[in-house]
Amino acid sequence: MTAETLLRTPLYQEHVAAGAKIVPFAGFEMPVQYPTGITVEHTAVRSAGGLFDVSHMGEFFIRGPQALDLVQYVTSNDASTLVPGQAQYSTLLRENGTVVDDLLVYRLTDGFMLVVNGANRQKDFDWISRFVPRFEATLEDRSDEIALIALQGPVAAEVLAPLVSGVELDAIRYYHFADASVEGVPVMLSRTGYTGEDGFEIYLPNEHAVGIWRAILEAGRERGVVPAGLGARDSLRLEMGYPLYGNELDDTRTPYDAGLGWIVKLDKGETVASEALRQRRAEGTREKLVGFVLLERGFPRHGYPISQEGQETGVVTSGTLSPTLGKGIGLGYLPADSAKTGGQIGIVVRGQPISAEIVRPPFHKAGSIRG
Secondary structure, eight states: OOGGGOBOOTTHHHHHHTTOEEEEETTEEEEEEOTTOHHHHHHHHHHSEEEEEOTTSEEEEEESTTHHHHHHHHBSSOGGGOOTTEEEEEEEEOTTSOEEEEEEEEEETTEEEEEEOGGGHHHHHHHHHTTGGGSSOEEEEOGGGEEEEEEESTTHHHHHGGGEESSOGGGSOTTBEEEEEETTEEEEEEOOOSSSSOEEEEEEEGGGHHHHHHHHHHHHGGGTEEEEOHHHHHHHHHHTTOOOBTTTBOTTOOTTTTTOGGGOOGGGOOOTTHHHHHHHHHHOOSEEEEEEEESSSOOOOTTOEEEETTEEEEEEEEEEEOTTTSSEEEEEEEEGGGOOTTOEEEEEETTEEEEEEEEOSOSOOOOOOOO
């Protein structure tokens, strides 16, 4: 995709004005970092707060008498357990049980909102559209009119509260949401995020994104809130062991492979992938996603081989030098029978293995998420 065809979020000029380094991402020109750097942004989110533009994400709306039936059929989790104002993490599935995308499912009063990865937006919409005729339901893509701003960090609620009306933030529990106003603008306020910290994701009309972005930064300036880009978003999610589509998840992996069996509910009724997932669960997975911490100095990266007893047995799917831990950490796939916690592996860097230990994520265990 050329620069001429890349899209821009409503906040693009704010990022440019702030000196952000802009890179292509999910079809958009997005800020990867601001002048202070990824480590400063990452640390700000862990200790205070960071403000992210995630308007590249896709928002689909499913409504109609059989909206629930359609959502249940194409996703892995059980959306029937949701009440209006509640969200859940799930995956969108193919017939063979592999993952089209991971997503959030929001239960509205009149249907559902699905929030999908920006890079997969058209693929996801086309996939779900295949099944719409089987149900008395409608599917609408409203991504182009909705901006999404995420305020993440332990001071998020304190900073946001003076700007919000129509709801008490303390009343919004983790993975719940509410209609509210921010600076007089009607928004959907969701206590969700991708960082391991307390925070809110704010869905709002495009035309109000700049005003609210500026208001939050101004309100949070004295508390240490900074704008944060894709680099910090990635290092933060990796410290929590959260999967990233295209790295830990893709259309060759099932949720079981990625350790996401907890969001596969085979007893909820028939889905597009029921038969395949029952068989996969019975057979067990051939490979398993594991976390690892380097025992020596090094910087693990996506695509590096993983060795065991001198043989290359797996591959790193995500890796970084953890700003919080000061150690190299990562995720990768290994044969299931050699993926036991505490096991010793090598991360192969320029032909030489660096010692690492298999650990159970999250790597950062002291986040401020409010359950």
